[in-house]
Amino acid sequence: MPISETWLLPDGVADVLPEQAQVIENMRRQALDFLAGRGYQLVYTPFIEYLESLSSLSALNQDLDLVTFKLIDQISGRLLGVRADMTPQVARIDAHVRPIAGVARYCYAGTTLHTKPQGLAASRAPLQLGAELFGHDSVDADLEMIDTMLGVLNSVGITEKLHLDLGHVGIFRSLVKIAGLSQDQENHLSELYQRKALPELKAYTATIQNGADFEALGRLSGDLDQLLDNLSSGVRADADFSHAFETLKSTVEQIQSRWAQVSVGVDVVELRSYHYHTGLMFAVYAPNNATPLSQGGRYDGIGEHFGRARAATGFSCDLYRLVADQFQAIEIVVAPAGRDTDLLQAIESVRANGQQVVQLLGQDQMDSVPQASHKLVKIDADWQVQAI
Incomplete structure (x- = not known):
């Protein structure tokens, strides 16, 4: 490679420069402080x-396995994985490293790595922040997680015109069970729903058992009352369907009452990570953006791979996506060189107020600090900060 190209980075990987790094770091601190205030304990x-440790989800979610970088450990000769998602790692902690009884709440923030970007203009090295709740299988735990997710976004200043999408994988799974579909049929239906391919869906459902129910599911996905009216009596009488349906409907009502400023929608055929989730699923969107700001859901049994199956729900987001094009101007106060006691005390006083202070070195002049915005000057025996 020519020397002129050695500084280039791989596609989907980027440096974060000071003007944006400061925004991200402030957001990370605010979000983690918010989570800590609600009892979510930080883990690294x-x-x-x-x-094998990372495969607790990979076995259920082929998409995650495909985005996981793999390499050989030069010490043991075993296969290693670079984390593409921190959730299985936290599940390992809950199962073996810190197997406490009762409900456990954890939060985290760290860089993950993907073999391919997981969306338009997405980073291959997202800065994942999230929270997990283990040990409670009630809808109350799901509501807490949705509240927490929306609260995190609110705490970092993302409040305007948010849209929350809710779904429940149990609705689709109960229909599959009732119809006795094969795995291939189930997968094909899931793929049609994901593509929102209604003409193809209508043609395909005409060829399968209980096809009218599956066609109605895709056509009336966002209207629970109308959907229920269009499903067969056998589906409506099914206990698994009724539980999933009522859980979803109750959650919509609860969130609408708690978050009046957030629009709430339903999509019962949003089946992303379908084989991973076991119950409620949720995602938050900003206006005119098809990629969620944050998403999560229930994934009971995640710890089974580690020998301790636990009810679990959680959410995560990419801090890089949350900051979007936000930048913060860097303001630096330049102080003159010198070791006089009053000068050093003035410098520390300005720093204590949260401002950045750079003291000149040797014979350096003001232009040696390119981003200088203010200077520390002595006026009538008193050190003062003045704009440049």
């Missing part, structure tokens, strides 16, 4: 693990 997880 390793960047690499044996692939």
